[in-house]
Amino acid sequence: MHQSAPAPRPRVLHLAQPVDGGVARVVLDLARAQLAAGLHVMAACPDGELDTGLRELGVDVRRWQAGRAPGPGLPGEVRRLARLAGEARPDLVHAHSAKAGLAGRLAVRGRIPTVFQPHAWSFEAVGGSTAALALRWERWGARWADRVVCVSEAERATGLRAGVRAAYTVVPNGIDTERFAPGPRTAPLPTLLPEGPEGPEGAVAPDPAAPVVVCVGRLCRQKGQDVLLQAWARVLDAVPRARLVLVGDGPGRETLGHRAHPSVHFTGAVGDVVPWYRGADLVVLPSRWEGMALAPLEALGCGRPVVVTDVDGARESLPPALAARCLVPPEDPAALARAIAALLSDPPLRAALGDQGRRHVLATHDVRHTAERISDVYRELLDARTERRPRVPSECRESIHP
Known part of the structure; x- marks a missing residue:
C-alpha cells in the first residue's frame, strides 16, 4: 500500500x-x-x-x-x-x-x-x-x-x-517548574559564597543564622539594584543581622560595589541560580521596567516569597495575596525597605506566601x-x-x- x-x-x-x-x-x-x-x-x-x-x-x-x-x-x-x-x-x-x-x-x-x-x-x-x-x-x-x-x-x-x-x-x-522547585536548604550562604569576602573592603563574614535576601539579575539600571542598595540601610535598621546577596554580573558591578554596605555580597555570574533561590528567605527584584520578569517566577517556583516593583507584568505574575503585600512602587527605596523588613520579621507569613506562590506558578506559568x-x-x-x-x-x- x-x-x-x-x-x-x-x-x-x-x-x-x-x-x-x-x-x-x-x-x-x-x-x-x-x-x-x-x-x-x-x-x-x-x-x-x-x-x-x-x-x-x-x-x-x-x-x-x-x-x-x-x-x-x-x-x-x-x-x-x-x-x-x-x-x-x-x-x-x-x-x-x-x-x-x-x-x-x-x-x-x-x-x-x-x-x-x-x-x-x-x-x-x-x-x-x-x-x-x-x-x-x-x-x-x-x-x-x-x-x-x-x-x-x-x-x-x-x-x-x-x-x-x-x-x-x-x-x-x-518557567521549568521541575527545575525551579522547592528543595532542602542544603547550601546555606557561607558555603554558596566563594572563599574570601566579595564586595567592598571590610565585608563581614556571612552568618549562617542571618536572614538572607537574594536579588537575581543582570547588574544594570533596568534591574534597579542601586535602588535596593539605597533601601538596604533602612532594612538593617529593622533587621540588623540581615544579609543581601546580588546574584549576577553586568556593567553596574563596579559602581554598585562602591555603594554597598559590608553586609552585601556579590556572587558574579553563576551557572545555576536554583541554590540561591533555595538559600534565600526572601527574593527581591526592584526593576525600573520589565515585560514580565523571570526571576520572581523562578523564586516562587522554588517556594520563596518575593518583593517586586509594580512595573509591567509584575501584578500578572503574582497571586492576589502576594500582589497585595509584595508590590512596591519603582524607584522608592523607603517603600522597598518597609516591604522587605516586614517580611523578614514574619517567618510564618513568608512560608505561607511562598506556598501560595508555588501553586500559582504551577497553575499559570x-x-x-x-x-x-x-x-x-x-x-x-x-x-x-x-x-x-x-x-x-x-x-x-x-x-x-x-
Missing part, C-alpha cells in the same frame, strides 16, 4: 541578541519544547551562553555577529542576517528583544512570517532623543511583524499607549503552557500565509503540532 510522505517539519528561525539573562532562558526553553514537538529549530545569535546552550540541545545555530545595542555597525548586521535567513530558508522567523527585533525585521521585511517578542519595550530602556528614535522605529517596524507577542497584558497596553499598532498576542512567561501557546501563534501565521499563497504545500498547515 502506498504511504504518503511525512509532512515536512516547519522550520523556525529564532533571532536573539542579547544572548544572556532572561532572553536567553526564554529562547532556550522555547527551543527545547519545540524540538520535542517535532519542529526544525534554528537560531541566529552571537557567541555566548545562549549559543552554547542551543547547540547542546541540538539546535541548528548560525553565528550572527552583532552588538548588543544599535550603532554604526547596524547595516552590516542586517546584511549578515539577511544572508543567514536566505541560507536557512525558514518558514517562520521569531525575533527576540529590541536589537534582534530591529535587525531581523529590517532583514526580512515581512517576506517570511515574522513574530516579534519585545521582552520589554526598547523605548523604556533609554531616554531623551534616543527614546524618541526607538519609539519611532517600533511604530514603523510593527508593519513587518505578523504578530507581536507580549509577555503580559501590561506590556501590550504600554505598546498601544505608545502608538505601536500591531497584531498582538499575550503569552505570559513560563509552566513553560510547557507557554510553548503550546507560542506554537498556536506559529500555526495561525503559517496557515494564513498558506491561504494567501496556495503554492505553499498544504502539509505545512497540519504539522505545527505534534
Whole structure:
C-alpha cells in the first residue's frame, strides 16, 4: 500500500541578541519544547551562553555577529542576517528583544512570517532623543511583524499607549517548574559564597543564622539594584543581622560595589541560580521596567516569597495575596525597605506566601503552557500565509503540532 510522505517539519528561525539573562532562558526553553514537538529549530545569535546552550540541545545555530545595542555597525548586521535567513530558508522567523527585533525585521521585511517578542519595550530602556528614535522605529517596524507577542497584558497596553499598532498576542512567561522547585536548604550562604569576602573592603563574614535576601539579575539600571542598595540601610535598621546577596554580573558591578554596605555580597555570574533561590528567605527584584520578569517566577517556583516593583507584568505574575503585600512602587527605596523588613520579621507569613506562590506558578506559568501557546501563534501565521499563497504545500498547515 502506498504511504504518503511525512509532512515536512516547519522550520523556525529564532533571532536573539542579547544572548544572556532572561532572553536567553526564554529562547532556550522555547527551543527545547519545540524540538520535542517535532519542529526544525534554528537560531541566529552571537557567541555566548545562549549559543552554547542551543547547540547542546541540538539546535541548528548560525553565528550572527552583532552588538548588543544599535550603532554604526547596524547595516552590516542586517546584511549578515539577511544572508543567514536566505541560507536557512525558514518558514517562520521569531525575533527576540529590541536589537534582534530591529535587525531581523529590517532583514526580512515581512517576506517570511515574522513574530516579534519585545521582552520589554526598547523605548523604556533609554531616554531623551534616543527614546524618541526607538519609539519611532517600533511604530514603523510593527508593519513587518505578523504578530507581536507580549509577555503580559501590561506590556501590550504600554505598546498601544505608545502608538505601536500591531497584531498582538499575550503569552505570559513560563518557567521549568521541575527545575525551579522547592528543595532542602542544603547550601546555606557561607558555603554558596566563594572563599574570601566579595564586595567592598571590610565585608563581614556571612552568618549562617542571618536572614538572607537574594536579588537575581543582570547588574544594570533596568534591574534597579542601586535602588535596593539605597533601601538596604533602612532594612538593617529593622533587621540588623540581615544579609543581601546580588546574584549576577553586568556593567553596574563596579559602581554598585562602591555603594554597598559590608553586609552585601556579590556572587558574579553563576551557572545555576536554583541554590540561591533555595538559600534565600526572601527574593527581591526592584526593576525600573520589565515585560514580565523571570526571576520572581523562578523564586516562587522554588517556594520563596518575593518583593517586586509594580512595573509591567509584575501584578500578572503574582497571586492576589502576594500582589497585595509584595508590590512596591519603582524607584522608592523607603517603600522597598518597609516591604522587605516586614517580611523578614514574619517567618510564618513568608512560608505561607511562598506556598501560595508555588501553586500559582504551577497553575499559570509552566513553560510547557507557554510553548503550546507560542506554537498556536506559529500555526495561525503559517496557515494564513498558506491561504494567501496556495503554492505553499498544504502539509505545512497540519504539522505545527505534534
